[in-house]
Amino acid sequence: GAVVSQHPSRVICKSGTSVKIECRSLDFQATTMFWYRQFPKQSLMLMATSNEGSKATYEQGVEKDKFLINHASLTLSTLTVTSAHPEDSSFYICSARRVDRLTDTQYFGPGTRLTVL
Amino acid sequence: QKEVEQNSGPLSVPEGAIASLNCTYSDRGSQSFFWYRQYSGKSPELIMFIYSNGDKEDGRFTAQLNKASQYVSLLIRDSQPSDSATYLCAVARQAGTALIFGKGTTLSVSS
Numbered sequence: 001g002a003v004v005s006q007h008p009s010r011v012i013c014k015s016g017t018s019v020k021i022e023c024r025s026l027d028f029q030a031t032t033m034f035w036y037r038q039f040p041k042q043s044l045m046l047m048a049t050s051n052e053g054s055k056a057t058y059e060q061g062v063e064k065d066k067f068l069i070n071h072a073s074l075t076l077s078t079l080t081v082t083s084a085h086p087e088d089s090s091f092y093i094c095s096a097r098r099v100d101r102l103t104d105t106q107y108f109g110p111g112t113r114l115t116v117l
Numbered sequence: 118q119k120e121v122e123q124n125s126g127p128l129s130v131p132e133g134a135i136a137s138l139n140c141t142y143s144d145r146g147s148q149s150f151f152w153y154r155q156y157s158g159k160s161p162e163l164i165m166f167i168y169s170n171g172d173k174e175d176g177r178f179t180a181q182l183n184k185a186s187q188y189v190s191l192l193i194r195d196s197q198p199s200d201s202a203t204y205l206c207a208v209a210r211q212a213g214t215a216l217i218f219g220k221g222t223t224l225s226v227s228s
Contacts, residue, residue: 034215043220093160104212111160
């Protein structure tokens with residue numbers, strides 16, 4: 001399968017600070033990447049769709065000014081959690097869309113576990 | 118009605134048995150269907166995708182799709198303890214659009 005990386009894998013920060021998470025597609029170009037959030041024992045919830053070279057599309061209820069998304073290249077999307085608070089503590093996972101002749105699938109990064117103190 | 122529904126389980130099967138995981142979806146216009154496996158504390162890993170009605174086999178895994186019934190399933194043959202995980206069904210209305218996930222079914226394979 002395709003390889004998608006995320007960095008950092010785990011971050012602990014103080015309330016009020018900003019945290020940047022990087023998502024990279026390592027062996028393919030991804031015009032579209034997706035950002036999900038998963039709370040314990042719950043399913044993945046889509047936060048936003050990130051398109052290379054254009055503004056991200058946010059899901060209802062997700063604050064675009066709080067969760068800044070940048071997709072500046074075909075292999076990198078970043079999510080910045082601004083002024084993080086304890087309720088933002090969660091598992092953040094990105095996925096990258098890979099398209100080839102036969103398939104159109106999404107591959108997930110390993111996730112970033114954010115803990116806000 | 119939730120968009121993608123799965124029985125949360127746990128589904129318990131003995132080693133070597135067939136595990137059958139089921140999923141229904143509400144959007145009749147859905148085009149792409151995926152099964153992901155997620156171990157505790159890890160991100161989802163793609164197992165199978167299926168686009169057309171019928172069966173698709175890959176090793177010990179078989180995905181089955183019935184668009185008329187809005188039903189997709191995953192069969193795991195010769196289940197192993199390492200298959201114990203949460204299995205997520207995901208659906209996309211169009212290719213390349215965001216996936217809508219079910220809440221997952223927890224599978225436990227006992228040795």
